[in-house]
Amino acid sequence: MSKRRIGVFTGSRAEYGLLVPVLRAIEAAPELELVLIAGGTHVANEADGFTIAAQVPVEREDARAGSTSRAIGTGILAITDALEDLALDIFVVYGDRFEAFAAMIAATQMSIPTAHIEGGDITQGGTLDDVVRHAMTKLAHIHLTTNAEAAMRVRLLGEEPWRIHNVGFPTIDLIRAGDYADAETVTDDLGLDPEQPVIVFTQHPITTSPAAAKDQIAASLSALDQARSKLGAQIVLTYPNGDLGSEEIITALKTWASSRPDVVLRQSLGRRLYHGALNFCGHVTNGICVGNSSSGVKETMAFDCPAVDIGPRQTGRLRGMNVAHVPHEAGAIFAALHDGLTDASYRAKIIAAENPYGKGDTGSIVARLLSELDLIAPGLLAKQTILPPD
Secondary structure, eight states: OOOEEEEEEEOSHHHHHHHHHHHHHHHHOTTEEEEEEESSSTGGGSOSOOOEEEEOOOOOOSSSTTHHHHHHHHHHHHHHHHHHHHOOSEEEEESSSHHHHHHHHHHHHTTOOEEEESTTOOOOSSOSHHHHHHHHHHHOSEEEESSHHHHHHHHHTTOOGGGEEEOOOTHHHHHHTTOSOOHHHHHHHHTOOTTSOEEEEEOOOOTTOGGGHHHHHHHHHHHHHHHHHHHOOEEEEEOOOSSTTHHHHHHHHHHHHHTOTTOEEESOOHHHHHHHHHHIIIIISSEEEEESOHHHHHTGGGGTOOEEEESSTTTTOOOOTTEEEEOSOHHHHHHHHHHHHHOHHHHHHHHHSOOTTOSSOHHHHHHHHHHHOOTTOTTSSSOOOOOOOO
C-alpha cells in the first residue's frame, strides 16, 4: 500500500519551531510520507534534518503598505506551481501569517484536502491575525486546534463538528521531551551568569499601527534600562518579525545594544537555544520573558517562566497565570518584570499551576488523524456551514 503524501508548509521561523513535533511524527509514521514546502530560508538554518521538497518565494519586497498584499499574490502563484508537481494527498498549514494565508488559498482552490493548525485562537490587539486566521478556518477542511476554547470558536464559525480536533499545542511535545539547549550551552552561547536575573525580550510591530512601533520600543527599552540598573538584570534581545514597523524596532535595538556591551542582541536564537533560554529563566535563575510575542503567552508556562505581555498584540489569547499584561508604558513594564523577577511566592504559584495548552502528545495525535482521514468521503471537500444550536 502506498504511503500518503503529507505536504506541510512552513513560511517563517516563527511557526517552523512550532511545527517540528508534527514534522517528526509524520516522518516517523510508516504509512505517511513527509513533503516539506518552505516559504523562506529559515529551515536550512536549523539542524533538524528535514528534507525540503520545494522552496517557494513568499517574501515582502519592501516596507510599503502594499508589499504584504503583493507577497500573498506572488506566493499563491509560486505555491500553486509547487503543488502541481508534488501530488499531495493532504496539505497542512500552520497559523495566521501572510505566507500561510497564501499557502491555504493555493491548496484549497486546487481541491487538496487541507488541515489548519491553530485555528480558533484570538488576538484582538490591533493585528490582522484574527481576520486572516478566521478566513483560513473557513477555507480549511480539517481543523487542528491547540485548546478547547479555540475548538469552540471554530464550531461557532459554522464548521461541522467532525472536522474539528483539539490536538494541543505542538511545542509542548518538544518541551516535555527536553528537546532544548541545556543550561551550560545557554550560559556559554549567551554569556549569562546563572547567579543574576535574566530577561529574554522580543517585541514585534502591530500590523494595524506600524507608525507606533518606534514609541512602543522606546518605552520597553526604558524599562529594560531600569531592570539593568536596579536589578542587575542580564538582557537578551532578539529581532522582531518582518511586519511593517520592524525596521524601526531593529534600528532602536541596534542603537541601544551598541552602547551597552553587556546586552546580547541576536537576529534569532533558533528554537533550541530560545527554549533553553526560557528554561534557564524558569529553572536555573530568576528570569522572565518580556515582549509581545505569542511564545511569551503560549510557551513560557511549560518552563515555569514568568512572562510580561506588553500592549494589545496578544489581547484575547489564552494564557496561563504566569503571564502579566501591561500597556506600552515604561513604568508599568518595569513594575511587572520587577515582580516576576523578585516575587518568590508568585514564582511558586506558577510552578504549581496547570498549563492550558496540553500535555505534550500533539505530534502523534496529528499523525494518527492524517493517517485515518477518509480522503474519499463525499463531504470532505464539499464544506457546509452548520451553526450550533442556540
